């Protein structure tokens with residue numbers, strides 16, 4: 442039994458581990474852990490008080506995958522609800538679908554009785570958003586930004602390739618050997634409305650298969666979508682590579698992407714025996730894990746496979 446998470450999962454990993462100690466399922470552990478991250482206003486990359494899109498609206502993406510059945514649920518561009526991971530799980534368990542986005546996701550969240558959070562941003566975070574636009578827009582322009590028909594240009598101005606593409610990853614394996622992966626994010630700060638990253642895309646930011654292992658990504662989601670990173674990593678294990686070899690191979694696939702818009706990528710993964718690994722394209726990144734007999738999580742450095750950034 443084990444829980445592995447990106448380092449911003451620290452606030453939730455003990456609660457997730459406690460679920461496993463009590464004999465609960467990997468799916469429950471992942472949801473409980475991620476909900477605590479989503480509720481944390483200090484984390485501007487996930488859930489409540491996450492950095493908004495270019496219009497100043499928080500749009501959340503999340504997914505969950507049950508490695509026992511490969512059943513999955515995901516939501517994209519969800520607005521007005523803190524716990525995107527719970528809505529993703531409800532998609533998995535209550536619908537014959539895998540992914541709901543936008544108005545449909547909001548409608549379903551309401552139908553499932555999730556509490557509405559009418560104001561997803563604290564005032565100081567709204568100010569950070571406005572200040573990012575302020576060098577190029579005056580207050581009246583910012584006030585009227587929703588009316589604009591040239592958002593693509595402003596997204597480019599507001600884009601900072603190193604800023605706020607964080608996300609939370611949780612992977613849990615329960616007493617029955619079942620694996621679940623969950624990913625939740627507010628996505629790329631100041632993104633174009635409706636932009637989805639890798640987090641709600643099964644196979645890109647999230648994949649779990651009890652027979653081989655699981656993987657999840659943080660970083661620039663577009664890269665993980667282009668390389669199908671989470672599925673590729675698990676597939677490499679299926680083809681006989683060790684966990685470390687599979688992680689390395691998945692990072693090399695990301696490094697070898699052509700074209701523009703190459704930035705930071707990170708992944709965490711486990712194999713079916715519960716061995717764990719964390720990789721990053723940059724120095725100084727870590728991940729955490731906890732087993733039921735550990736009183737607290739341990740933080741480990743990620744193995745670095747450098748990916749030279751390329752932009753514009």
Ligand code: GLY
Nearest residue numbers: 628638660661662
């Ligand atoms: N990895 C999160 C995102 O790109 O939205």
